[in-house]
Amino acid sequence: MRGGMHLIGFLINSPINHTILSWSDPADQRLEAMGSLKRWQRLAQTYERGLFDGLFFADTPGVFDRYKERSDEAVRYGVCWPPHDPVVLLSALAAATDRLGLAVTLSISANHPYQAVRSLSTLDYMSGGRVGWNIVTGHLRGEYRALGLNQLDHDQRYDRADEYMEVCRALWSGVREGAVQADRTTGVYADPAKVDIINHEGEYFRCHTVPPALPSRQGHPVLFQAGSSGRGQRFAQKHADVVFSIQPHLGGMKTFMQELGAASGSAAAPKVTFGVQPILGSSEAEARRRLDEFAARIPLEAALSRLSGSLGVDFSQVELDLPLEEQKTQASQGLMKAMSASFENRRFTLREAAVRWGLAVGMPQLIGTPEQVADQLETIWRETGCHGFNITPTTTPSSVEEFVDQVIPILQKRGVFRTAYEGETFRENLLN
Numbered sequence: 444m445r446g447g448m449h450l451i452g453f454l455i456n457s458p459i460n461h462t463i464l465s466w467s468d469p470a471d472q473r474l475e476a477m478g479s480l481k482r483w484q485r486l487a488q489t490y491e492r493g494l495f496d497g498l499f500f501a502d503t504p505g506v507f508d509r510y511k512e513r514s515d516e517a518v519r520y521g522v523c524w525p526p527h528d529p530v531v532l533l534s535a536l537a538a539a540t541d542r543l544g545l546a547v548t549l550s551i552s553a554n555h556p557y558q559a560v561r562s563l564s565t566l567d568y569m570s571g572g573r574v575g576w577n578i579v580t581g582h583l584r585g586e587y588r589a590l591g592l593n594q595l596d597h598d599q600r601y602d603r604a605d606e607y608m609e610v611c612r613a614l615w616s617g618v619r620e621g622a623v624q625a626d627r628t629t630g631v632y633a634d635p636a637k638v639d640i641i642n643h644e645g646e647y648f649r650c651h652t653v654p655p656a657l658p659s660r661q662g663h664p665v666l667f668q669a670g671s672s673g674r675g676q677r678f679a680q681k682h683a684d685v686v687f688s689i690q691p692h693l694g695g696m697k698t699f700m701q702e703l704g705a706a707s708g709s710a711a712a713p714k715v716t717f718g719v720q721p722i723l724g725s726s727e728a729e730a731r732r733r734l735d736e737f738a739a740r741i742p743l744e745a746a747l748s749r750l751s752g753s754l755g756v757d758f759s760q761v762e763l764d765l766p767l768e769e770q771k772t773q774a775s776q777g778l779m780k781a782m783s784a785s786f787e788n789r790r791f792t793l794r795e796a797a798v799r800w801g802l803a804v805g806m807p808q809l810i811g812t813p814e815q816v817a818d819q820l821e822t823i824w825r826e827t828g829c830h831g832f833n834i835t836p837t838t839t840p841s842s843v844e845e846f847v848d849q850v851i852p853i854l855q856k857r858g859v860f861r862t863a864y865e866g867e868t869f870r871e872n873l874l875n
């Protein structure tokens with residue numbers, strides 16, 4: 444079907460996804476999966492059985508080290524530590540699936556554009572055009588400290604990213620139609636006249652070469668971008684196919700859609716997916732009990748460690764029970780704004796924001812029976828006009844299996860979600 448709801452599985456290659464200490468839940472098998480490509484492959488196959496557009500791996504390739512200026516809490520509770528490399532995982536998932544899109548976050552902090560294109564486009568070519576790239580400029584201080592690099596200021600990171608994409612695009616378009624001949628009789632593999640030599644001399648990058656990979660069936664990877672500050676949105680309009688946003692409630696989602704539409708002017712705004720976390724039960728009461736179990740397990744200091752890292756502020760210095768004030772940050776301005784904005788005349792206190800962050804990084808939780816969860820997805824989709832959702836599971840693989848077996852059939856029955864893949868590439872399935 445065209446124009447239906449799009450669904451993407453939102454994952455992290457670490458002991459947890461977005462719920463702190465989910466690894467200690469009896470229903471969770473993430474610790475086992477961390478050392479097993481086969482388990483990850485089975486999880487990907489479950490998503491493909493549910494006809495998800497694709498998977499989306501978030502990645503912050505460093506540790507949360509802002510809270511009390513140390514990383515102890517992140518390490519002690521396994522709060523996205525260790526941050527295992529998702530790009531490595533992707534090729535195993537591509538081998539175990541046929542249609543599922545595979546998007547990965549690759550920070551441009553320390554990767555040269557040539558390396559990013561080589562790695563992602565090799566995978567895109569080999570998987571039959573199923574790769575996506577979440578372009579991130581690197582907002583986490585821990586990432587830079589690990590690499591021994593200075594972190595540029597917020598807006599300058601986006602300026603550098605603009606130039607980064609210029610190099611990527613030159614490398615992506617440099618193998619022209621008909622370049623590859625692969626002629627066994629003449630021994631000619633490709634016509635050099637149809638392969639561009641890239642000569643880039645810019646403010647941040649130099650690149651003199653021919654492209655390192657062939658165009659895939661979808662050309663180049665589908666491009667995601669998740670920064671939502673004003674500067675981030677300008678970057679998205681220029682480069683992204685899809686903007687992925689986290690807004691803690693429906694009101695914030697509507698505002699975000701309006702702002703993005705207004706900023707796009709007469710140009711088509713990029714498609715938007717919102718992050719959500721379903722919590723299913725056979726009754727609403729059971730689903731709420733499940734939520735309470737997750738919340739009760741989260742140490743406040745672990746949640747504050749993650750919040751401090753993502754928002755770039757040491758929250759050990761801030762009063763817990765006062766409304767969270769928007770603070771100046773060089774990290775994620777978009778997330779800071781979303782978490783400190785008032786909704787229904789009220790703002791989250793730091794304690795509330797930390798708990799939300801510990802459970803689902805500020806994503807709204809859709810709680811209830813499969814029917815109720817399907818209702819909530821449909822309401823957000825219809826009322827905001829978003830393209831679809833990045834869905835973070837609580838426990839893996841169990842909560843993914845529940846969603847695929849119990850919610851997907853309801854969405855299909857209502858005619859809002861596909862009953863077969865429309866196309867073969869990620870672009871064909873996601874961007875219709």
Ligand SMILES: Cc1cc2nc3c(=O)[nH]c(=O)nc-3n(C[C@H](O)[C@H](O)[C@H](O)COP(=O)(O)O)c2cc1C
Nearest residue numbers: 501502548579582669670671672675689775776777
């Ligand atoms: C929904 C969402 C997902 C994100 N995922 C990642 C990620 O996986 N890795 C990362 O380094 N940054 C991630 N970010 C951070 C953004 O890419 C961006 O660098 C940051 O929010 C700062 O930009 P902004 O101030 O324009 O929002 C994410 C942000 C959002 C809102």
